[in-house]
Amino acid sequence: MRRLIRSALFVPASKPRAIEKAAHVGADLLILDLEDAVGPDEKDEARARVAEALDSWSASGAIRAVRVNGPDAAWNAADMREAARADAIVLPKVNQVGDLHAARSALSAHGTSIPIWAMVETPLGVMNLNGIASATGTGLAGLIAGTNDLAKDLRCTAEHGRLALVPHLAAIVCAARARGLYALDGVYNQFRDPKGFRAEAEQGRTLGFDGKTLIHPGQVDLAHLYFGPTSAELERAARIVAAFADPENAGKGVISLDGDMVERLHLDAARALLSAAGDNDA
């Protein structure tokens, strides 16, 4: 059963202090960024830090990923070589399924089959979601909404509870769910505004995202709070499992629990939740 990924912290590879700090912040996924957080003049120095940064995160318990510069960038080939050391790779601005096949080939040439996370952050990427999400043979693990780039390219504003982005976010979740992939929400830029973060995290959870991408360590605990599971959800799941295990309910398709109708699909969801929570505790 798959583990929970509630928090995915971007860590600029150009910031040694942030790399050091990231090892201890408790994020489920750490994304060492070689792309937008790193200025053009810092790229080579940042890339040279990848191996050491990944090593320094090996005891963190997090999945360690590297976000490379996109296939059109001059830095891409060198980035791919270093990223092949990670547990996973994050590809920015995925426009079509061919981008995933190209990345898979490059990673194979470096002798690795690490999972790929695709950032959906262009109008073309949203339009091609079906094909992108169907590319599970490329080792695709999840979709990540890139809300800053998407808002820029759509020329929409990120106001009114992300009104203009919501249809695209829902499409990303739907594509991920249809193919059994993770779906992670975009970042919240106002990193000193916990109230605004809470509202956006709640919205992301409501839309069905598994977790949220983050830019600051102060956002990790809040992401875990919103992308749960809460202790009440865990207790409820345990009660559902226990109820179906009761010999009185043996073979039943539907039972009554605390005034609710509970079906076997709820039992499956309860088992998945308990298993994922157990994996993260391990």
Ligand SMILES: CC(C)(COP(=O)(O)OP(=O)(O)OC[C@H]1O[C@@H](n2cnc3c(N)ncnc32)[C@H](O)[C@@H]1OP(=O)(O)O)[C@@H](O)C(=O)NCCC(=O)NCCSC(=O)C[C@H](O)C(=O)O
């Ligand atoms: C946003 C920041 C530039 C703010 O930096 P700063 O003002 O220095 O923050 P603090 O002083 O509050 O930092 C406190 C300590 O925390 C460490 N820190 C800060 N950020 C991180 C981090 N991301 N990971 C790990 N540690 C971090 C500082 O080093 C301080 O440590 P200490 O000295 O011990 O107290 C900064 O937070 C930042 O650079 N964040 C990441 C920005 C980033 O990665 N951007 C690119 C990814 S987002 C994106 O591209 C999304 C997508 O593509 C889209 O299109 O939407």
Ligand SMILES: [Mg+2]
């Ligand atoms: Mg982006």
